[in-house]
Amino acid sequence: MSRVASVGDLELLRETLRSRRDAKRSREPWIAVCAGTGCLALGAKKVIDAFRGELRRRGLGTEVVLKETGCPGFCEKGPIVVVYPEGVHYIKVDPADVPEIVEETIVKGRLIDRLLYVDPVTGGRDVHEEEIPFYKHQTRVLINKNIKIDPKNIDDYISEGGYSALSRALSSMTPQEVVDEVKSSGLRGRGGGGFPTGLKWESARKAEGSPKYVIVNCDEGDPGAFMDRALMEGNPHSVLEGLIIGAYAIGSVEGFIYVRAEYPLAVENARVSISQAREYGLLGEDILGSGFNFDVRLHRGAGAFVSGESTALMNAIEGKVGEPKPKYVHTSERGLWSRPSLLNNVETWANIPLIINMGADWFSSIGTERSKGTKIFSLVGKVNNTGLVEVPMGMTLREIIFDIGGGIPGGKRVKGVQTGGPSGGIIPEGHLDTPVDFDELTRLGSMMGSGSIIVLDEDTCAVDLARYFVDFLCDESCGKCVPCREGLRQMRDILSDIVAGRGKGEDLEVLREIAHLMKAASLCALGRTAANPVLSTIRYFKDEYLAHIEDQRCPALVCEGLISYFIRPDLCIACGICERNCPEGAISEAEVGKGEDTFMVIDQSRCSRCGICFHVCPSKVMAVARTSGRSAPQQLP
């Protein structure tokens, strides 16, 4: 690799790379295998190895290019393999399918029907990505390149037009013009707060003091959200390019990329992208001959949810305990080492090159009145097509869940949707037609957060879910301020009592009181929003709380303290799996009459209601049943 010394050099390099790539691609097909964490969990590594072996065996090792790419988002159907130039999209590929793919699709150019996506409605098979409903209803401008790029290869990114926004900004825009462009695009922070990005940049640009810092926040702690991971793993250079442009705009010479330790692949790809950019001179001194100097350091997080908060994250970079500081002064004026610091979320940074290249007008033509652009959501939970979906702001939850997500498994009813992570809220089914943007979600008592959409069906208990979030936040509260630390603990105690059947009449009132106090008096956003799950569930699912408190009943049959398990003699085949797995030894075999039907019974006095028998009972049998609000039927004759 040699240094790219000027804007002209970069364009020349891009031309060379493209013509080399296109010449090769016009002759031979190439294969993209998703190597994101999701597909890897489903065995993508073995698929990749199988392809490598098979291609070598057939002497195609040098001709057919095999790319380990980033995540295209359709994690539910992984491992995903796309064969170009046709763009044939195969799902759920097993290493055993590989020889057939090479033989049929690569060599003979034929399709393998069973690996194609089957439309559950029409029953037809979709060959290309753009025909599959999951992708068809999306507007993919941020994650569309993931499947085409090897994230560990900067040349791939450059061939796809990468770093052209940087060269444009450096060669034909003043820093103020860059700030103005971001301002007029209407981009708002994708990390959760939704603060207008341009204003943040403006204030960091105007702030006195040097050096100034720019920071990428990839401490994606919200359980259920993984778009930042997918971007950082799949297209790290797009984030880096945004960061360099931001540094130029505010006059910073040093930046940090903060990645949480739970994302080892994101750490690795960020590290590789930084060193490659440095080799090309896209980081370092006199970038593209513009006289602008800038470099980046990588900082690994060490597992603390609260460290994703901007001031806490800056403390962590300084090597201190990642606790938040009061924000009397914005971090854009006094942040890292008390210097002006511009911190944005991964997805926010990844939007910057698009805005510079396509223009603020293009960007603001997408989305709603006050929320512009697209947003990547992680659609997870009880939904058929889980994965990452990128849609214009303002699409309704119903469209996202049903058109893209393909509805709820097992024909069940949507109970609600949890958005915004642990500090968000639960939106009930009746509000599914709400357009999703920053303001609408807040109005419903939830929030955008980093963009997780967790679909809940009738088997999810609202009270138990609220308890889960409070428990989560209780563990993650740093303990610095009293309202958050003690408030969460009190709420946890009350909710634990309710789910155990020890709820009291005044509990709801007390919960509300604590919630309002925490909202008013906590130091950082974690504490101020921590009560959202409780408040929103009380608001929309009050009858469920009352069922727990007054009738000792869990309508969703979830809360262990309020349900009992029993085995239906008519269905039980006495296979004994439950008996072997019962940790309490509460299950034994019973016989009706002599030599007649045998079946298993649960001794209710020993049962700890762990539910293991319910889960291990073979799905063909399903003899273990649950009941709540009344005792289990007598079983022994």
Add this chain to the structure above:
Amino acid sequence: MIQLLLDLQGELHWIPREVISHLSERLAVPKSQIYRIASFYKAINLTPVGRHMIQVCMGTACQVRGAQKVLDYAASKLDIGPEETTPDLAFSLRKVNCLGCCSMGPVMTVDGEYHGGVTLEGTEKVLKDLR
């Protein structure tokens, strides 16, 4: 300091008391300050960990798909609680907040390798294979 501790842990798998004393001397930083940092962050282990690290994701998406059952089951099979290590130092069981594989929940990692769509039978098999 955090990066240093993470690197050391990468080699040693945990941070023993002597390492902290040594760091404190070399860097002229009080031990109490190092402990303050090391105990705040979950990724830093101040007790020995087992040869096999099992992490069960307790993120929301995994939670609604039954992660608690997987955790309870693994705990009962290993006869230890979450965040504990078996006396023979063979297994450590951890719950983690979100591994970012929410699509295939419940998820667990075994020695850094991801397993998606985990069932109770799957858990048993994984544990058996490691024994």
